[in-house]
Amino acid sequence: MKCVIALFAFSAIVVASDPDPVLWSAESIKHIDKRLASKLNDKKMAAEKLGQFDNHELALVRREGSGDAEQHVKLADIFVVVSGEAMVQVGGTMMNGKHTSENELLGSSITGGTKNRLRPGDVFHIPANAPHQVLVGSGKQFVYMTIKVNEP
Numbered sequence: 795m796k797c798v799i800a801l802f803a804f805s806a807i808v809v810a811s812d813p814d815p816v817l818w819s820a821e822s823i824k825h826i827d828k829r830l831a832s833k834l835n836d837k838k839m840a841a842e843k844l845g846q847f848d849n850h851e852l853a854l855v856r857r858e859g860s861g862d863a864e865q866h867v868k869l870a871d872i873f874v875v876v877s878g879e880a881m882v883q884v885g886g887t888m889m890n891g892k893h894t895s896e897n898e899l900l901g902s903s904i905t906g907g908t909k910n911r912l913r914p915g916d917v918f919h920i921p922a923n924a925p926h927q928v929l930v931g932s933g934k935q936f937v938y939m940t941i942k943v944n945e946p
Contacts, residue, residue, distance in 0.1 A: 816845060823854060823876060827937050830856040837861060838930075841940075850943045857936045863888045863904045863927040867897035870943045871920040873912065878936035881909045881929040882918060888925040903927065912938070921945075 818826075830840040838859030844852040857880065865888055873882070886907030891899045904927050912918055920926050922945040930936045 818844060818852075823939075826854050827856055827876070830854065830937075834858060844939075850941055853940050853942075855938055855940055857928055857930045858934070860930050861928045863891070863901035863925055865891065865899040865901075865923065865925045866942070867899075867923050868945055869897075870922045870945050871926070872941040872943065873916075873918040873920070874939040874941070875912050875914050875916045875918075876937040876939060877914055878930075878934060879911065879913050880931075880934070880936040881911055882920075882926060883907050883909045883929060884920055884924055884926045886925060891925075901925070912936075 826842055826844075830842060833840040834856070839855065839857045839861055841853050841855040844854060854876075863883075883904050884907050886904045888899065888901035889903045889905055891901035894900050904925050907925065909929075910918065928936065
């Protein structure tokens with residue numbers, strides 16, 4: 795039990811000032827996902843930031859419903875699928891887009907673009923400034939690591 799507690803406690807955010815390599819074990823990811831499952835918001839989504847580094851950050855995300863359309867002007871997203879399945883629509887035109895913070899937009903949906911089916915083990919790169927939306931089917935769940943990379 796001490797090992798699990800250590801892993802669970804280790805899920806605190808790692809910051810850039812820590813120069814050592816960081817490992818999130820499969821077991822620690824399962825514990826974080828279990829915690830996220832009990833913290834879903836009204837859009838059936840929960841996320842936990844795992845690390846903040848000089849030019850990138852990592853988070854674990856759990857979705858049991860579709861998300862808003864998103865557009866990060868200066869951040870690329872890399873999704874590493876842990877479990878479940880979703881469609882990710884990328885490109886096209888964001889509908890009803892509004893700035894939620896500097897360089898970040900949220901919208902109701904995307905018209906056009908390309909839909910990509912993601913499954914466990916898939917890795918998906920979404921370039922900075924590309925509108926995208928995660929679409930999760932009714933009764934389904936989708937868990938993924940997102941790596942947000944600052945693009946110059």
